[in-house]
Amino acid sequence: MGIVTFVDETTSGSRTDGWGLEIAEERLTVRELVRRRVFQEVAEYNARTPGVFQGLVQPEDAERELNGYAMRTPRRIDPEAQTELALKAFAGNGFLVLVEDRQVTDPDEEIELALGTEVTFLKLVPLVGG
Numbered sequence: 001m002g003i004v005t006f007v008d009e010t011t012s013g014s015r016t017d018g019w020g021l022e023i024a025e026e027r028l029t030v031r032e033l034v035r036r037r038v039f040q041e042v043a044e045y046n047a048r049t050p051g052v053f054q055g056l057v058q059p060e061d062a063e064r065e066l067n068g069y070a071m072r073t074p075r076r077i078d079p080e081a082q083t084e085l086a087l088k089a090f091a092g093n094g095f096l097v098l099v100e101d102r103q104v105t106d107p108d109e110e111i112e113l114a115l116g117t118e119v120t121f122l123k124l125v126p127l128v129g130g
Helices: 030-048 079-091
Strands: 002-010 019-023 027-029 062-065 068-071 095-099 102-104 110-112 118-123
Touching: 019 030, 027 030, 030 079, 030 095, 030 118, 079 095
Parallel strands: 002 118
Antiparallel strands: 002 019, 027 110, 062 068, 095 102, 095 118
């Protein structure tokens, strides 16, 4: 059992402070790691229901803001639907997953979660005009 640290980065160079999630298993697929991350951030949002969702991917019916995604109407987010959005974004190169410094491209690849593992979600920013 250990804490996995999730860090978000963008290709423009911004980096968030990491946040930890306790994971009991020593090995997980990338798909399951994304699911657990999304479920955690959705649970935290749904417990407070603030106007802005700060998560891995944009929920449906939300607008991008500087520090997250503004919900057009306050509502609870469905963690299953949000996980599907995240996995589609991963498959469509919306973000890259780096475990320590190694890129993982297959959502079904099992990764070893040693003590203090850092997982970086590198959000790709589309180029202007393309």
